[in-house]
Amino acid sequence: MIESLQLLGHGFGIVLTFDNLLFCLIGALCGTLIGVLPGLGPVATISLLLPATFALEPVGAIIMLSGIYYGAQYGGSTTAILVNIPGESTSVVTAIDGYRMAQQGRAGEALAIAAIGSFIAGCIGTLTIAFAGPPLARVAQSFTSPDYFSLMVFGLVCAVVLANGSLFRAVAMIVLGLLFGMIGMDVNTGMPRLTGDFIELSDGVSFVAIALGLFGVAEVICNLEQDTTRAINSAKITNLMPSWAILRQASGAILRGTALGSLMGVLPGGGATMAAFSSYALEKKVSRTPSRFGRGAIEGVAAPESANNAAAQTSYIPLLTMGLPTSATMALMVGALTLHGIAPGPNVITRQPDLFWGLIASMFIGNLMLIIINLPMIGLWVRLLRLPYRFLFLLIVVVSSIGVYSVGNSVFDIYLMIGFGLLGYLLRKLDAEPAPMLMGFVLGPMLEENFRRSLITGRGDLSVFIQKPISLAFLILSVALLISVALPFIRKRREEVFQDE
């Protein structure tokens, strides 16, 4: 502990040079910018800036590229809250209550809580890397395919929890999402499935195309349909900054979200997404007034935003302690490190202490910079909502087009977005919620992959799922959560039946 503190001090010594502070700031600014622009993600941006870091010192380069990554998590919530466009899977749930708050004139409050939550989560997440990195990495290592499968099952149950309307329809939406998730090449046989001869679909439907279509495009169409579009942002904008009461209300959600995010961020695949979804589900479960969720509950913004930021930090743990990337962004970091002659592996902490502790120290400073950048920007963002809708929607459609194109540098994704825009519009008219569907879409492929892999490594024995303690625990949790969700419905039915008699 003491030793870690000393090393952390050493890390601050490395970051507090003019150059490295500058790189940190550039990274944070870039990250905020691309986070705000829907479609542009950290993966695309980091890869674009990668060549520019050739000339830099390795530590400076990694500090800057990391800044882009966690900076994007700050920016990501902005479009979700302001215009209902979640640019990444982690901000899908933020859009549910965040956008509602914006419609009620509370955009400033939502943005501020998202920023504050992100800051607290970012700092705690960074502390977690510094003091609990190696043990957490070992926990992540002990997760095998059956455990992931059960974790994904748990995630799907969480998706049911976040639905507001009928349980049956929420499940139907998840199943629909699962089906869209099946599109693409089958990992086990290399066979294309449901791709309809489009080679572009062999890696599956791009998340950005489906999210922008279901949320953004459908939202624009629905708004334009109304007789007077002024109604949307005519709501009087109240406080820009949250009151103490709101802060107190959100504080529990921020801390719980941070804890969940810090733990789940370590897991490969959907760690951060799972953290965001499950933290929302958790808040809805612990809340005394779950009916507020989906109607502008501040906890519904605070928890997932804290969770995804904490997860963004702790997703560095497997990379830095084991050399194993757990997401596309982390794989890119491996590329960046190797380009600079540092092979990320289990020896990085001992062989590259400057890099390890310098990066950790830079994360504290970067998070501080981000909150300083982001809080004053809220005023600017809220002013954007005052832009007459006849201009705002043009801005949204153009930026969405470019954003979705930039994901794979291909117009095919724009066609996909058009298709999902139409579907999203129809679903909305039919009162169906898109968030559970997206959750099914994200988790479906991982669910199948891990299920089939479990059967291969378990030689076709289904009991692997209950023999492994982690897997068993998640399955029990899933059943318990499902019962707790279903019970009120069943009870209500009963009461209705009794009333009829």
Place this chain on the structure above:
Amino acid sequence: MRIKLVRGGVDFWSGLLLVAIAGAALWYIASLDIGTALDMGPGYFPLLIALILAGMGAVLLVRGLVVVGPPVAPMNARAAILILASFLAFALLLDRLGLVVAILAQTLIASFASRESVLWQSLVFGAALAAASTVLFVWLLGIPVDVLP
């Protein structure tokens, strides 16, 4: 008096939509190897999911016929068609005539989707968007597209 066949519009139409999607998926899945539960082929999971979806869709569909429920909210095809067409125009023009033309075409088409639009204002705004996008996306962020034809 007209006999009302569909009693719950939302249930009926969402059921129909789900059944239609599941049906299309099943048609594709037919060509895939299914395998068994313990030795799954590429078609196993999709088949399972498509069948569940079809089943749930059918339940909703029948419910819509039997149980009285809310009707579907009125739709206005104009906004939907114009907005989707504007994206299509952008996609078709981007590779052929470059970013600027694509943005101008998209804003032109999209502006008709809003009743409040003033055409010249939309076009000026579109031009400003084209300029800003060129600077931000192409010059700063380096997205590989042609700016002009």
Place this chain on the structure above:
Amino acid sequence: MKTLMAAVMSVAVLASPAAMAQEKWPTKTIKLIVPYAPGGYTDLTGRITARFLEKDLGQTVVVENKPGAGGIVGTDLVSKSAPDGYTFCVCSVGAVSVAPVAQTTQYNPLKDLAPISIVSTIPQTVIVNPKLPITSIPELIAYAKANPGKLTYGSSGAGGLMHYSVQLFDTRTGTKMLHVPFKGGAPATAAVVAGEVDLSFTNMTDALPQMEAGTVRGLAVTSGKRSSFAPNLPTVEETGVKDFSVESWNGIIAPPGTPQPIIARMSEALKKMAADPEVKEAFAKIGASPVFTTPAEYQATIAKEVAQWTDLLKEIKSTKN
């Protein structure tokens, strides 16, 4: 239209080998299509190459990532691009030599691509989980034969090089191991570290740091020659397995019908690149070695590999039936 253009172009080239317009090549930005996501091994190779070509050709060279379907999407795109000398592919063995055999691709690697030069190679490394009592290839073969079907290996997905090279190993040695596909090479390596699978034929870049830390045990490299990055590892052939040489390469490939003078100029530039000390250092950092081949040698390599995987597939099919 494009084929017509290509035909006209090639006729023009045949008619006047020193066509005027091409003497000045390049006069505008050159695109290097990388058919994989940014940050990966091919992407890094592409960026190193782009940097050198910019200097040598005196024109801007941009890298464009067109990922999808294990490189097939981008490779297909290049095979259909205008052969005007301004679009090239940083292709890789997977999409060029393996995928057309394992899956259906719209391009025939021997006809629809104009290879110029391999620029870098990287051997695969046979790694096993260190808890296994296996320290060499003969021990691996003996263990696999004593416990048929018990050993599991991780791959980057069905039909990829990591999958096929183990299948080739199986047919050459008469062993049978159980395939466990992952989504990409890194998760497969992670699974060997965690012990979820027993072994994997992983590329050197991923394997090296894990071998150094002792989290996996390296047994051999799959290439024909030993690798300078792990000189103490024997090649699989050295350990007695006959006719087994698999190597991952990246190379520059042009659309078919690209004028001969342009290909010659490009080949010349790539020859210089292979000898450039700065490039050598940059490649060393990603665990690769710079290579130069003539277009004819490159074509022959691809033909040999395609034949090898075609034969393998036939062999596997015949043993199944």
